[in-house]
Amino acid sequence: MSVIIQHTFLPADDHEASIAFYRDALGFEVRNDVGYGTMRWVTVGPKDQPQTSIVLCPPAVDPGLTDDERRTIVEMMAKGSYATIVLASDDLAETFDRVQATGADVVQEPIDQDYGVRDCAFRDPAGNLVRINQR
Secondary structure, three states, X not given: OOOOOOEEXXXXXXXXXXXXXXXXXXXXEEXXXXXXXXEEEEEEEOOOXXXXXXXXXXXXXXXXXXXXXXXXXXXHHHHOOOOEEEEEEOOHXXXXXXXXXXXXXXXXXXXXXXXXXXXEEEEOOOOOEEEEEEO
């Protein structure tokens, strides 16, 4: 039996800016772009991993959320404390330089963590924390 990560969802409140970050800064490909009314879902992923995708989705669209919960999500996104994804790179220094050169919001330059990982961190245009580990 094999279980893989097929999709993960990250909120995106400006899809064009998010597409530019994931496509241009990280080198992902855009795989799908679906609209429904005023909402939009864009699927991106690593070119060499067609089985793994990130879906950039409208924030707080779950019909079960209250207006207060929606406001809280928007506030947490603005603070950059709502969603996180951890990626890995064969060359962290090169990846950091490429992403930083696009003007992305740097949270942490590459460092060796006490728990044995070398990583860096950025915020995507929606405020999601994107950590990148040295593979």
